[in-house]
Amino acid sequence: MKHAPLRAHFVAHLHRRRMARHFLRLASFELFRHVPVSKVVPPDLAATLNAAAREDPAALLARLHSHADGLDAGEVTRIRRQAGENVVGHEKPMPAWLHLWHCYIDPFNLLLSVLAAISLYTGDLKATTVIGCMVVLSTLIRFLQESRSSKAADALKAMVGNQATVLRRAPPGTVPDAAPTVHLDIDGRPARHVEIPLRELVPGDVVVLSAGDMIPADLRLLSAKDLFIGQAAMTGESLPVEKFVALRDAATSSPLELDNIAFMGTNVLSGSATGVAVGTGANTYFGTLAQRVATVEREPTAFQAGVNKVSWLLIRFMAVMTPIVFVLNGFTKGDWLEAFLFAMSVAIGLTPEMLPMIVTSTLAKGAVLLSRKKVIVKRLDAIQNFGAMDVLCTDKTGTLTQDRIVLQRHIDIDGQDSLPVLEYAWLNSHYQTGLKNLLDVAVLARSDELTRLDPANNYRKVDEIPFDFQRRRMSVVVAERDERHLLICKGAIEEILAACTQVRRGETIEPLTPDILAHINAVTGAMNGDGLRVMGVAIKETPPDQSVYGVADETGLTLAGYVAFLDPPKETAAPALKALRLNGVTVKVLTGDNALVTARVCQEVGLEVSGMLLGSDVEKMDDAALGLAVEKTTVFAKLSPTHKERVVRALRANGHVVGFMGDGINDAPALHAADIGISVDTAVDIAKEAADIILLEKSLLVLGDGVMEGRKTFANMLKYIRMTSSSNFGNVFSVLVASVFLPFLPMLPMHLLLQNLLYDVSQTGIPFDNVDEEFLRTPQHWDTDGLGRFMVCFGPLSSLFDVATFGLMWFVFHATTPAAQTLFQSGWFIEGLLSQTLIVHMIRTRKLPFVQSRASWPLIAMTSATMLTGIAIVMGPLAHYFKLQALPAEYFLWLSAILLGYMGLTQLMKGMYTRRYGWQ
Structure with a gap:
């Protein structure tokens, strides 16, 4: 398997702000309700649909240059040149310049740009250069990653995309192959069922529909048998609509009331039909609707909300502390301009400008590993939900059994x-x-x-x-x-x-x-x-x-x-269920099959059945009673699609993060209702469209591997957030102490900027870090309150040793006057950089770092390079350029003692914190 396309699909969905205006998921029912139907459809499209509904089928086919038995390859090519592909307009790739602009527009980048402009205005070219490097580094990393991934996104979409069944005529003069023919035209040419990607459909194509199919274009029905279509994506109405060949109410003019027109984006619930495509892509009711609501922002997902909460927590902290630093230094030093520049540098140090890059890189790394596990992620927050999932609802057939009936x-x-x-x-x-x-x-x-x-x-x-x-x-x-x-x-x-x-x-x-x-x-x-x-x-x-x-x-x-x-049980089902149970995921079976058969299969795969409910039982329960029952029940049998959805919603209402795995038409409502919908690439169209994750192999073993990768990805994101928040808190605390007692600035603004840039570079190895096994044993959730507690507990520890460094430079090396401030600033520069970098290894694990838990080689390499670079700047020829100076050899002996003390106290605090609050 080639993994580049698999990675691509995942990372292509990381552009949260950009993708908010991306092609609408057909299952996003709520989005459509924001736009009144009467104001959506342009008059020309409404007229086209009304004309097609009333036109004689033979005349309509002739007008579309089609036939009752479909188009041949030559006709399809000619029509596609005129009509284009069957995609909505805003699905086109973004120009490179616009993509670069979107990568730049970020709250942190904008803040840094303002500070760079201020530095330039005040003549501090070195500070301007350092800040500019930080902005360029953050923007370019995101741009390059996303561009590289987007180029392969189409290959992945084709790999798991939905298909349409159409009738294709053989070109004149060709000999029919062995494929079964549907019917022959008057010239004896065969028309065959052909599966094509949705984007290749053209006006005039005759589409064959059956239960479970997505409607690939706006169709005028040519034949229909007990055809019921779900139009909730268009109207919000949950009840299916029956469609017919003939228009029953000739007086109707509203497009949605045309009962012989099937709309792109809806799905076949039951029955069968054929229809001719009268509109594709942007020239469909759905395409018009999508363009109108493209500017409606979707409600943030749990993942996005978590990242936003963390970001704004740090920004609020910066907004409070920066003015205090400014006023304090202005009064104590008397140089308000210098105090202002120093406060701005502190603000930059508090800004988690690498958070977007770390999140993007971590998710990209997770995508690589998930693709190797045969897991394709369709939605950004699916990885976090994967790791947070504590209840998995699954069907029996093909999951617990071999799907070889x-x-x-x-x-x-x-x-x-x-x-x-x-x-x-x-x-x-x-x-x-x-x-x-x-x-x-x-x-x-x-x-x-x-x-x-x-x-x-x-x-x-x-x-x-x-x-x-x-x-x-x-x-x-x-x-x-x-x-x-x-x-x-x-x-x-x-x-x-x-x-x-x-x-x-x-x-x-x-x-x-x-x-x-x-x-x-x-x-x-x-x-x-x-x-x-x-x-x-x-x-x-x-x-x-x-x-x-x-x-x-x-x-x-x-x-x-x-x-x-x-349907014999799968050999992998028993070990997969055991692994999920050990990792904190409870498995419940939701099936439409017989209760006795399901119980027998569960017994053979080692799934303990603690309770059983039938669909008839679920039907009789209100929501409160069902909420109690789902906690005690393992097997739900003889369920309808509505019953499955109610069970999933009841589990979510009880506070569980629920995953639902299904591949049938009857699974679509539950897939949409779950926190994370999981389907397979062989599923029916509507199930794949409703799912957040697609498995290339229908196996709980594959799913279990995906859960572990989801938890690893979330763990590495959490590491960066913890490191940044605690380090920033400690730095500000140290600055406040130094500002009160020192007659000069503890570091120049340029020193803070340079130190922050080096520290940010060291963080780029976090997405590739190892994760301790015990962290993966239980589901992971966002805990913003816990992050604040973590900051308060671990931040001041670094300040203690910063103050010790102040004492060292003041009393031992006698850097007590403004004339000796360069020596003082050089000493704190190195200690601050090394302690910040070492905290990466201390906080990344609950265990003893370097001994019980070792970081990955990329992270070790980046942190080591950062520390060596910082020392080389102070001790090398560039020190004068940055207004630093070489330190005596004795300093490094004292520094070693300070760093060892810092690491020991941090390890002690980790044990106390874990016993009281837990490390996760």
Whole structure:
């Protein structure tokens, strides 16, 4: 696997301010509600949609230069040249100059720029140069990282992007290949189902829709069967809307009321259809809506809110302390200009100007590692939520099981093998045009047993009643040699029995009596207890002159038998569940499957079932009762999509950070409701669109690895924030003490700027640092209050040893007059820089640094280089340029004692702090 594209997608989403105006996620329902529908659609687009809805299908196809069986490759190329790609306008990449500008516009960079302008105005060119280097360094690092990543973003989007199924005609004169044809045009040319990326769709393409598909463009429907579409992304209405081929209300003029138009960005909940694309990209209802609401800022995520709180905490601290430093030095030294420049330098020292770069670099590093774990992150705060997750809700099929379903038995109602039951099930799976799941694949794989019966040639399809999650069954109607129609219904056993009034035993038909029902429940229950998933197969003869069927025809059915499937547990499920449990993540199973089958699978993979709730139980509970029940329940079975969403919301309301892993249509509401939605690249479109994280392998083991990487990434960000906040607090405290007692400035403004620049450079190794194992054992959360407490506890420690350095320079080296201030300032410059840099190693771990916990080589290299550079500046030929001077060798002996004392006291404070508050 190539990881560059994987990294790209993640880092491309780091541009928070830039990406606030990026292509709207189709599941961001709330965003659309800010814009009144009546004010969104331009008159020309409304007129286009109304005209398409009323136009004769043949005339519409002709106007679009299309055909009932789609376009050929040449026609697609020609149309794409005129219409462009199927993307909204503001999805285009940002120009390099504008990207650079957005990287520069940051509160910290703007503050530094103001201070640089003041320094330039006052003639302090050296300070101006140092501040300018800090701004350029921060801006360029962000710009280069983001530019490098964005170039590969399209490759990743294509890798996990949604697809559209279209009809494609073979060019004239070509020989059809072995692919199954949908139908032939009048020239005998085949039209085939072809999967294409959404961006390649063009006006005139004939799109094939089935349950779970995202609508890829504005479509005029050409055919529809029980088609229900979720339009919540457009209207905010949760109930699905039924669509038809013909416009039922010719008087309507509102685009959303056109019931034969399907809009880009909505999704198929049930049924099937075909439609011709009348608008793509920005020329769609969704594209227009997206352009209008592009200026609406989304509510900050938990991650963004955490970073913002930390940033403003430090900025407020700076706003309070800087004036105090200015006034204090102005009164005690009498030089108000010098005091002002010194206060400005202190302000710069307190500014966490590297925070955006550290966050970006840390997340980029996390993206690299997550990509190697086959995890693609779609949203910025997903990594932090990954690490904070303490409850994981997951489906059973494909996660706990192998997703390799095999048809084990096809039996009559008494449990005897039955070939007719297999034939009925095969016809049902073969002729349905909706979403073929793994159960259908398993049934169709047994076609070799039906060679003698030859059902494909003996039957033709008449109609179908598509699957939906309320009925939990689907039917096809076939004609046997045009002599009779046979409705074949297949689905969950309970829902099949609800539509049956009789059963078939051998060649006889008997009423469905309570005794027979009890017998059926015993047979199916025994199979469920063995871990088999049982589906019922029922039939009904209908009049041969009937050609259109609906849900109302699924009554009075005759139960023919059952098909039973086995999905063996995954070998990796048990160790993955154990690892998640040890790392503080509770796993709960939310499934629409049978309770007995689910319990058996949980038993085989070692998941202890402490409680079980059925969908019917959830239905009866109010929110308060459900909130209590979810804490004590491990397995939720026979759930509808609404039930899954309610369970997730109940867990979140109880204070949990909830992850939901799913890949089906019925999982989309829960994916959207969870703190972190997790899906797989083979999921249906709507599930992938609602998810925050995409796994390239459907495995809890992969997910567990991703959780650990998420915690490592968050841990390294927290290190920088802790180091910066405590170090800044200590420096200001030291400056206040020195300002009161010294007849000169403890350091010149230029010294503070240079020291801060060197310290910032040393921090660039933090994203690559190691993380202690014990830090990864529990979920991690933002704690702004804890950060303030950490500052107060650890900041003054450095001040104690700064004051010791003041005493050293005053009493030992006699730097007591303004004439000797350069010696004093040189001594504090080195001690301040080395103590600030050493605190990186002290605070990065609860353990004893360098012995019990060693930093990564990049961090060791950066901090070592920073300390050596600082010493070289003071002791080398550049000292005079920076108004410093070489220190006597004796100084470094005293310095070693001061630094060792500082490290020892910090280690002691770490133990006391951990015992009282905990290190995390």
